[in-house]
Structures are given as structure tokens and as C-alpha cells.
Amino acid sequence: MSNARTERRFEPTSATPAGLLLLVLNAGALAAGAGAVGFYLRTKNPESAPYTTEALALGALLLGVATALSANRGLRVRVGAAGVAFEKGDLVRVPWHGLARVSLEGAAVRIEGKSEFGTGVSELCSLHTHREALAALVAEAKVRVPSVLGAEVEARVGAPAGVAGEELPLEPVQIAGRRCAASGKPIAFEGDGVVCARCERVYLRAAAPSSCACGQALNGL
Ligand SMILES: [Zn+2]
Numbered sequence: 001m002s003n004a005r006t007e008r009r010f011e012p013t014s015a016t017p018a019g020l021l022l023l024v025l026n027a028g029a030l031a032a033g034a035g036a037v038g039f040y041l042r043t044k045n046p047e048s049a050p051y052t053t054e055a056l057a058l059g060a061l062l063l064g065v066a067t068a069l070s071a072n073r074g075l076r077v078r079v080g081a082a083g084v085a086f087e088k089g090d091l092v093r094v095p096w097h098g099l100a101r102v103s104l105e106g107a108a109v110r111i112e113g114k115s116e117f118g119t120g121v122s123e124l125c126s127l128h129t130h131r132e133a134l135a136a137l138v139a140e141a142k143v144r145v146p147s148v149l150g151a152e153v154e155a156r157v158g159a160p161a162g163v164a165g166e167e168l169p170l171e172p173v174q175i176a177g178r179r180c181a182a183s184g185k186p187i188a189f190e191g192d193g194v195v196c197a198r199c200e201r202v203y204l205r206a207a208a209p210s211s212c213a214c215g216q217a218l219n220g221l
Helices: 018-044 052-070 131-144 153-157
Strands: 006-010 076-080 083-088 090-094 099-105 108-114 120-126 166-169 193-195 202-204
Touching: 006 131, 018 052, 076 131, 090 108, 090 120, 099 131, 099 153, 108 153, 131 153
Parallel strands: none
Antiparallel strands: 006 076, 006 166, 076 083, 083 090, 099 108, 108 120, 193 202
16 A cells, blocks of 8 residues: 555543543542441341442542543543554553444543454543544544444543544554464565555455455455
């Protein structure tokens, strides 16, 4: 493919101040602790510590909220021609054809699929800290692999507010050494393969169907 591949890199925004997170975490621990003490007192005298169950429930709830708020807070996410990628020490990249599901999970979006190396990926990105990346992801997925988008994801995430993130160049799609998505046969040389422009599946030119598994026409490539 001649057109340059790029992706955009999104920094998480800190819509949840670290102080607030700490506050919720402390309140949760305090409530859970009070509940635990109450539980102990009740074993001695069933009439004592009347709010034990409530304190335990509140503690669990607050700790749950803190977990949701802190989920992948610092994670940088990239979205572009090569799919969606997460900067987790190594770059964990899920190509568009490997993306299985993008679904709402409370105030966050779960992104599931298989990495370029075939390993399972499941990442949770908060609507608060990763809205720009999620908006870019949903906008791209809508065009490339619309079937992976869960109900109401688009409505909750919203459209990209403008051009956001830092643009990064991508290497051309690696073809040599890959396996044909139709025949499973290895592709020895760059020139023997064709790449779907929409989902980036790779096919042996000789075995390529007229349209990709994603529906994109492959004729004329
Ligand atoms: Zn395709």
C-alpha cells in the first residue's frame, strides 16, 4: 500500500484527581474496617454494633468505585490504521481484524480481542480518563469493523471533539512471514500478499477471495 499509515497516541486525562481517589479508597477501607470490627463484636454480643452489615457493604462499594476509578488510569492508548494499541511496557496491539468486542462496562469501555501475536487482550478504559482515545477508537471501528461495537457504546462515548492526540508514523504492514487469512498458507515474499485496507487482514494473492472477511473488496489490489 502506498498511502502512509499513521496512528494517534492519546494521553489519559486526569478527570479523577489522585486526591479524590485516595479519599474514596480511605473511606472504603475505613468502612470495611468498621464492618469487620462490628462483625467481631457481634460474635461476642449479637445485640452490639447494629450497622455492621451496612458498613461492610459500604466498604465493598467504595473499594469497588476506587478500583473502577483507578483502572488503567495512566495507560496511553494508540488508535490508527494498525488498530488499537496499549502502551503497557511493551506495545500491545490489537489489529482491526483481531478486535472482537468493544462494550460498555459501567463508566468504562472494555476492549477485547487478540493481539497481533494471537494472545488474548482485555482492557478497561474509563470514559473519564480515556474519552478522546475511545472516541477515536469508536469512530474508526464504526467504519472498519462495525459489528464489534456493543449497544450504546457510540452514544456514551460520543464523536471525537476534533483532532486530538499525537500523530505517529507506522511501518508498512508486515506481509512476509505472515499466514494467509483464507488458506492458512505462509506468505514468503512481500509481493505474494495483499492487505485489506479496512481491517488489515493479509492474504496470499493467489488464494485471496474477491472480498475480505470484513466485507471490503480485495479486487484490484
Ligand atoms: Zn478486511
